[in-house]
Amino acid sequence: MERVDELSQPEETMRERVGDSRLRHWILITGNRWVVTGLLLVGSYLLLLVFYAIGPTVARKLTTGSTVSSAFSSMIIATVTSVTLVLTIGQLVLSQEIGPLGEQRQRMNRATEFREKIEESSEIGAVPADPSRFFQTLIDLVERRTRTLNEAVTEDATAEETEDIVAYTEDVIDHSTAVRNDLEGTTFGSFETLLPVLNYNYSWKIATARSLRERYSRTLSEAADDAIEDVIEALRFFGPAREHFKTLYFQWEVVNISRAMLYAALPVLMLVGYTIFVNEPSTLSGPGAIAGFDTTYLFVGGLYVVSLLPFAVLLSYLLRLLTVAKRTLAIGPFILRETERGE
Template identity: 45%
Template sequence: MRERAGASTAKLWLLMSADRRLVALAIVAFLFLGVFVGGIVHPTPAHQLVTASDSVDTLSQALVGSTVTGVTLVLTLSQLVLSQEQGAVGDQRERMEEATTFRSDAAAVLEEPVSPTEPSAFLRALVEATQRRADDLDAAVADLERDDVRERIEEYVDSIRENAEEVSEGLEGAHFGEFDVIKAALNFNYSWKLYTARRLRNEYEGTLSRNALDCLDDLAGVLELFGPAREHFKTLYFQWELIDLSRTILWVSLPSLLASTWALLYFDGDAPPAFLFGLPVSLFQIAAVVAVALLPFAVLLSYILRIVTVTKRTLSIGPFILRETDRDVDLEE
């Protein structure tokens, strides 16, 4: 995934793979250090800076108001997510019929009586079916007279095998609700594979045997199922994440309000300065208040970073390639 994304491993880990709680804590630590270091390097003594005016009261009032407003918005977001799961019995029956039809189509392609129920197992079955179709294609062109065509198809098959093995390993043992399922599915660049299968069939229709053409059609059929399956599970995962986000923000809003209220009611700018490790205690207090008060924002930012990154990487569905890094230049030349 890193090679196709054109980004560093550390950046991808931060945006997608890292535990969102760790990312939120890192943002809070950055806010604390930013305020704390800013107070140290400022030419005016820190205690005098925070007690010379009513800036602490003004800041605390603004933080209380922003926290209450943010929680209200989160509750609205939760209602929107839940409203998608509500509807008349006819709508629910239509959704079930569409899901059942899709599962039946997948079972026919997988040549199984029933398709897997768990998202990770379902996607893994499609990936392994893609690899089997690629093996059939490789066997169908083994005796092809044109070496250039055979080598091009063999290179295509090898790329499918390598990618499919990596994705299957990532999906093994993964559970829905964890990012591992979506992460592994994102690593399977089915759009390029589908485009290349159709292009090879069109370019060499007069050269390939009937069996090889059928293998290309079967391969494209499996890939056409992987696209909507991935999008469906991605949508369910987003709903899962938004629900977790709403619940987490509601919990962290309590210490956020408590910190802002404490600063508003109990911070005494007229008290004689106290020092800890040679630094004013008031600076520690203000930095802690800002960090804790902005904790809901840190949680929101950590979740949204992952959601928007995944959304950007999956804007298109089917044989549309929006990013140059998703292409295999050697096979397209």
């Protein structure tokens, strides 16, 4: 029988599964957003210096009073517009949390019912309210049922059946242990809580369990068949739970973006306004050149890059949110990336 695609164990982390370098992964996802913002500004300033070095335009033409006034006046309009847009998006996010009593009660009932189903299935008294411990509970449930499957298969199964299913259970147990350890001590609001959850490729685990069950449906014992179904049921809890907390994290980050934009916009507007007010050739002129760069160009370029702060903040946060959204579009046993297919 042809070996199914899902039996090929993917890498354990999201970075390795998509083939990102450590630097690219750090910039897009794991890096501190304020540090990424600073790097974006430094990169922008260096790019201006490159343009100065290779460009045909004389620096004096770039730093005349009319040119500087026009550029910084445009920055005021762009900053106000971007802040207004971000605040509008923030209000839309917050509006989802505001509603009549009946709607709020329905939301609470749905969340409570989901927790009760997990408690009933896992046979524990109460599911932890803390997100990291909540996911650890789900992973413990998956791991416990996977060990039961391992025991059921090794008791009564063919050699090929035992090899495939035992290999699957060992992969699931090892990965579950690693992710549970990564969740230890994390708090909601930091990306350290969401990242291990994203690394837990429950879609592959569900798809592979279903494939194994279909392949050996004629030879599996009743106990082993029930054990596989229990594993799949436990993994199915992980999908909606991850999407729920991912949505909460996105809302949390949108609020952070709005607040960061407000913090950055006012000083930038003051700086830009000051630059326009004092914009005279004698004020902006500098003492010669530094390392071959006109000091007036260095000064005006530095002010211009600082005025990009709100946009750099917005870009650094959007890089993370959009990357996470793209890599977690599917819910359930769907894998939206290139995979090696069996011959």
